[in-house]
Amino acid sequence: MDLVLFIQALLIGIFCYLGSVSSPWLMGVTGGYYVVGRPLVAGLIVGLILGDVTTGIILGVAVQAAFIATISTGGTQNSEITYAAYGGIALGMLAHASTGVTVTLSVGIGALGLILHNFMMVINSYWNRRAEQAANDGDAKGIVWNNAIYPQIGNFILRVVPVTLAVYLGQGFVSDALKAIPKDVTTMMNVLGGLLPALGIALLMNLLIREKAHFIFFLAGFVFIAFIKNNMIALTVFAILIAYIIYLVKQKAGSTVELEDEVI
Amino acid sequence: MDLVLFIQALLIGIFCYLGSVSSPWLMGVTGGYYVVGRPLVAGLIVGLILGDVTTGIILGVAVQAAFIATISTGGTQNSEITYAAYGGIALGMLAHASTGVTVTLSVGIGALGLILHNFMMVINSYWNRRAEQAANDGDAKGIVWNNAIYPQIGNFILRVVPVTLAVYLGQGFVSDALKAIPKDVTTMMNVLGGLLPALGIALLMNLLIREKAHFIFFLAGFVFIAFIKNNMIALTVFAILIAYIIYLVKQKAGSTVELEDEVI
Amino acid sequence: MDLVLFIQALLIGIFCYLGSVSSPWLMGVTGGYYVVGRPLVAGLIVGLILGDVTTGIILGVAVQAAFIATISTGGTQNSEITYAAYGGIALGMLAHASTGVTVTLSVGIGALGLILHNFMMVINSYWNRRAEQAANDGDAKGIVWNNAIYPQIGNFILRVVPVTLAVYLGQGFVSDALKAIPKDVTTMMNVLGGLLPALGIALLMNLLIREKAHFIFFLAGFVFIAFIKNNMIALTVFAILIAYIIYLVKQKAGSTVELEDEVI
Amino acid sequence: MPKLEKKDLRKAWRSWAMYHLSSMSFEKLEAHGFAHSMLPVLKKLYKDNPEEYRKALKRHSVFYNTEPQTGSLVNGVICSMEEKRANGQPIDDDMFHSIKTSIMGPLAGIGDSTLQGIFIPILLTICMGISNHGNPLGVLLYIVAYLAIILSLSYFLFMRGYTLGIHSVNSIIGENAEKLRDAFNTLGIIVIGGLAASFVKLSTVIKIPNGDEQLDLQKTFDGFFPGLLSLLAVLLCWYLISKRKLSASKVLIILVLISVVGVLLGVF
Amino acid sequence: MPKLEKKDLRKAWRSWAMYHLSSMSFEKLEAHGFAHSMLPVLKKLYKDNPEEYRKALKRHSVFYNTEPQTGSLVNGVICSMEEKRANGQPIDDDMFHSIKTSIMGPLAGIGDSTLQGIFIPILLTICMGISNHGNPLGVLLYIVAYLAIILSLSYFLFMRGYTLGIHSVNSIIGENAEKLRDAFNTLGIIVIGGLAASFVKLSTVIKIPNGDEQLDLQKTFDGFFPGLLSLLAVLLCWYLISKRKLSASKVLIILVLISVVGVLLGVF
Amino acid sequence: MPKLEKKDLRKAWRSWAMYHLSSMSFEKLEAHGFAHSMLPVLKKLYKDNPEEYRKALKRHSVFYNTEPQTGSLVNGVICSMEEKRANGQPIDDDMFHSIKTSIMGPLAGIGDSTLQGIFIPILLTICMGISNHGNPLGVLLYIVAYLAIILSLSYFLFMRGYTLGIHSVNSIIGENAEKLRDAFNTLGIIVIGGLAASFVKLSTVIKIPNGDEQLDLQKTFDGFFPGLLSLLAVLLCWYLISKRKLSASKVLIILVLISVVGVLLGVF
């Protein structure tokens, strides 16, 4: 048994747990899911653990791009980004895979991870019932244990075990597979990596676009970046300006009389 | 007699007819005036007929630029663009003229063509009277013949004959003239070619600009292309955004009360 | 005594007087303060007087940049720009100073000049009292002399004398000082020259920004120049467009009923 | 009860799409094109009533003119009205007449400026960009895109006019439609500004001696306002046409004069 | 009279900030996280009244879910309401319930789209730009900036919720707030458009023979519309999800198919 | 009946255009400049009435201050009012006084910010661009353009003020005028933002060791936000002036300190 690799794999599994949406230890989602759980940050962490920060970050940036618009609402996600980040980047690095291959690995692992994550949410129903009973009994301790501690056992196991094993055992397998992969398949993976953000973006659009005319805004944003200046800060300032004007239009319309004398 | 040239000239004349505003055969103005009649398309067609597609298209683009904003409203135009396109590009190609010279030729031919076109419209009054009589008599066939068929005789003759002759006979004349032309005159033609779109654009402005403040929009469009990005698609998206905001402003203002609850 | 230098210094002093805010001779502030008084113009004039137009203009541009947003409202300024321009550029040129050093010199001289200028305004109170008396007496001549002529004596002396002397005597001193200046100090001066416009701009912002949301406009202008196109004309057209839309929004809101039928 | 079938409507659309301007004259323009387009429909509706048929042909042979491609909407509306009339509803000649004359103007305005003033120039500009150096792809794109978009639009508008009938008139000349037209107007003016910057080309060759070197005036212009002279040329043309009421031909002559004199004086 | 001190509020905020989702399940989500966060406050307020304490714990153990970081505002509001109730004001269970359920939805909407849809992607984009070639500065900037901004925001909102109490609800679900949300929505859509252009990457390798040369189709696209194929890909996904109601996983499979087939056909 | 001729008005304009600030002091500013400008007019109107003449001179010698170039409008208005008064209309001193004091403020505001805050900086920026490397063309353009535009504007406003008389006041302080001023304000703020980005220059020389290489911090900044430090510098100044109420001189000293300390610490 390769002890060094095992410890590395274990550490990666633990970070995958710390970055999960329901791990409380790093100030809940704030330091967990939204910081340690992001592929960009995972890239740095995996790089540090495996001893090649530069490669780690480069892969992190690539995986992050594919998941740039992944969001979690109402407890549901379309991919488990943290499994994807730690599992995908670590395996990619160990097998010296290209960014395209690493992204595809991440997507696959993210899909599997989502099943485990949903399984954990099912288990939690059990702890919820106990927490509810504790509330009915006026038992503060019971709430704390059943909300904060017990559910973390399942969460911990369901992340650390599979990720550690996958990283520890998967290296050889992935390396071999990579050697056998024909060039066309690599190209497909690269194409897929470029297509993937379209899914997250479409989900976001579905959330925000409430009428046809809103496509004008979407197009304006697209054209700004594609034609004028590929810089998100510049676009954001421009978008704030447009949003402010739209706000003025609506505010003025909604309450004409009272606002007449207002200083704006 | 040079038979090949004659057939080429004849074909060009026929396309000049097919692209005329009143030729019905290519789905009326849709496939005729607005497709076959455009100098850009004429460039390809003349190029195919004369056996040099590349030169044809290059001249087509140049002549199209000079006529970019030419429009026909209420049956009146400021230049007969189809005569200009076929006559100008064909003569230009045959005489190996530069784009500047070809554009000038086109402008001249367009001015002469306008006289012929207006003459045809006068002739059509005769067929109109017969069509009206047919309507009064409940004679469907009479309407068809006097609307669709007879008027095309004049249209055909007034286009095919002069254009064919001009192309067939004009080649030598234009070539000779070109040799005699001093450099200054060529420069003048180039300058004129660059100035010409200003006329069409001014006519469009006259149509659309209804108050001084609208100049702001005109200037914004100009500055966008001249300073920021020379791309009409980008400008169009930007223009749609502005137009949409203006629309919101007016809509909100016009019917404040009812619209208050509307979702926009 | 170096007569040529003295005459040059004297001429520079006289222009510093002609460009002062209260000198009437070049159509008041129009040809004076806002034309001859601008560092850009001073650069040309000093260059002509000292016989090196190119260097003069280059220094003029540099000093103008530092004072780009300096404005005078209600009789108060934050620096005396005309002293700064003539004193600074002349000494800088004579001592072969870099633009950074010249700008710093100008700032210092501008600060001293402000004291002299304010002193003149105090003196003018005396002539004001006499002019008021003349008005009470219906004495037109008294008004003319006490408004237009007498106050110019102080203004003339307080500008021509110190500027002439500074230029005449300062050259050697500045040259020597320059030789002794360590590189770090030059760097500091360059940094300061780049920072200075921030002060004028902040004063302008303080004048114009009346609510937090206005920062959006400021940021939009900044981002436009910094990211998209470093051209003030393009920005101005864009700004006019935005301002016009804001105007429409407010106009529509303010008087909904009457404006409904208006053509805009 | 006579009823129009899809194939009658298709025929009517096709006739209009082809023969709208085939007998164009200054007095009648699309008058007989309109009648021509109604033939298949009227034949069906009034086949048992030759007098009504005759009257219908007559009422659709009067002066008519609008933008032909977007104008197919009107033909659809009239088809639905004729069908209603043939089925006994009290729609008289005046009604037909007033609807046609009240829509044709605004529709010509919006149609001409949107198609000829915005859509065609933009499509041309894109395709000219592609075909710049003789590449036929741009020309082909223009042909395919124009035909596909405009033929479907024309067909769609005709059918929609038929379905909505007289109500669709509101969507063209109602109050909200006016605001929409205003918005299109704004869009059009911005686009024209861009066309001006793209296509009008004027530059000076004047060089100003400055010491040993020569100052290239055009370069100076380009440094702070690229296209300044082109803008001035457009504004001049606009001023002549709009304020001095010169005809297009007179302005053309002035442009020729400017070119000639400008080159002779060494300005351009 | 029981009174909450700063340190009780801090504890309550910290519990919420950590344990909001620690026992998340499909049916309860943040229910017990909310109760957990109220413990220090309820203990203080009802220490002499175990029955009230029990009832309070119960009423805060029902289904609850909102964006956790901006949602701390609600916890602050509820703390202030519990304090008032403990001091005798007549606030019943229904009141607590209706306030929590009426805010949680809008707050989740604006919170998720602003943080996950706008703020995080923009911050990530900037930092990814810096870390493009492996430079750790970008990652560190992301970590520091996110923590600093969001932790302060969450803390600030909690304290403001406590201070303003029930009135702060208006600032979230009132009429003006709706307009503000609309503005954020606009902002979000524009930003997403930019994200699409930045991150979706699709280009064709098709070459068209043209005489001796070969026309590079992608170059032609880039000439008039860079990112055209990417835009089409996004619109396709949006169409499948929004109009055809496909699930995200199905769309993922379709994207895989497109990649495979496209490469096999030599399109990509 | 005394009547003002064009030449009287021209003289009055010229006196104002020259002597508006020639005796400026903190208490009176343009008071006597205004009186000076009225001399030719009052002489003509009250030549037969020395008492009225004296009173007129007196009433125009009180404190007055506005932007001098756009302010010529007021002089035109007052000329027309004096003419009416000389012809018997009941216009008393208070009337003159209230008109002058009610316009002078708003006019100074809009005049100063439009001319000094927008027009002059833009014209300067353009001309500085041209004269960048010592080319005198830019300076000459500034001189000619400024004089031509502003002298005509000032003359035009004077004459318009005279023609419209008291009514022109509305166009400066009426409700619609306020909206126009708001629009100018917006314009001004955007332009200042651009000036800040063009003219404030601050960059760091800090290099961060990263393995073998060195990371150039300024390059990192430029990669995602060119001009970030300049923006921060402006915001700092604005904060000091607007929120901490520091005087301009104090801020100047702070800027000097920043430069000195920054260079000593190796930051800039």
Ligand SMILES: OC[C@H]1O[C@H](O)[C@@H](O)[C@@H](O)[C@@H]1O
């Ligand atoms: O939608 C609100 C909220 O719902 C759940 O709690 C999670 O998915 C969060 O990430 C999300 O913010």
Ligand SMILES: OC[C@H]1O[C@H](O)[C@@H](O)[C@@H](O)[C@@H]1O
């Ligand atoms: O103006 C409407 C219409 O009028 C005539 O029919 C022709 O000039 C058409 O090209 C034009 O569209």
Ligand SMILES: OC[C@H]1O[C@H](O)[C@@H](O)[C@@H](O)[C@@H]1O
């Ligand atoms: O503020 C109005 C006006 O006040 C004083 O007269 C001077 O500072 C002028 O420069 C300024 O325009």
